[in-house]
Each structure stands twice: as structure tokens, then as C-alpha cells.
Amino acid sequence: MDSFFVAMASNTPSRQFIIDNLKDIVDMLYKFELSPLRINRCVQSMIGNAGVKEPGKMRKNAESIKRDELFGGINKGLEFLEVYENLIKNTK
Incomplete structure (x- = not known):
């Protein structure tokens, strides 16, 4: 499940979806009871890869996630x- 979102973050047409729905995606990953380490890695990849489309919006969305166990993944992604x-x- 998490690899699907990581792949989407690397796909130019899908990046906007990741940016707009980052918080919901994180909540969904928790519902699947994935380990915090796995979710950290996924969040890290999504922030870095999808964020190049709209860095400011991605920063704002990433910083709005208030889960202590994701602090490392969010910071590394940023x-x-x-x-x-x-x-x-x-x-350029």
C-alpha cells in the first residue's frame, strides 16, 4: 500500500494529489496498521518527490501533521x- 503512494509521488501528473491529500494519506496508512518506521519512510519519500511541484504548499501540509512518531520522516522529507x-x- 505505501509503495503505491511513493510511486505516485514520483509521477509528475500524480504529485498534486499527494500534495493536496498528504494528511489523509498518512491517516490511511495508520489504518492499515503499518509500522511507524515504514510510514516514516513513505512520508519522507512523498514529501521530497511530490513537493517539487509546489514546495510551499507541501511544506505547509507536512508541518500540519502532528504525529510525534513521524517527526523524523517529515524533517528528512523536508x-x-x-x-x-x-x-x-x-x-536551469
Whole structure:
């Protein structure tokens, strides 16, 4: 289940869906009783990959997730997003 959302985040047409529904997706992953580590990795990938479409909105949505056990995944995803933004900016 989580790999589906990670794949969507890497697919340009699907990125907006991930950005708009990040909080709902996280809630859904918890309903499937996935381990917090697995959800962290998924969230990290979704934030970094999908966020390049609308970095500001992704930051806002990611920071609105209030789950202590996802703190690491969210922060790492935001770090990746910053790296990807700089890479895109510096390769134009």
C-alpha cells in the first residue's frame, strides 16, 4: 500500500494529489496498521518527490501533521525537498 503512494509521488501528473491529500494519506496508512518506521519512510519519500511541484504548499501540509512518531520522516522529507529545489534551481 505505501509503495503505491511513493510511486505516485514520483509521477509528475500524480504529485498534486499527494500534495493536496498528504494528511489523509498518512491517516490511511495508520489504518492499515503499518509500522511507524515504514510510514516514516513513505512520508519522507512523498514529501521530497511530490513537493517539487509546489514546495510551499507541501511544506505547509507536512508541518500540519502532528504525529510525534513521524517527526523524523517529515524533517528528512523536508530536507530532501530543499535539496531537490536547489538542484532544480542550479541546473536551469
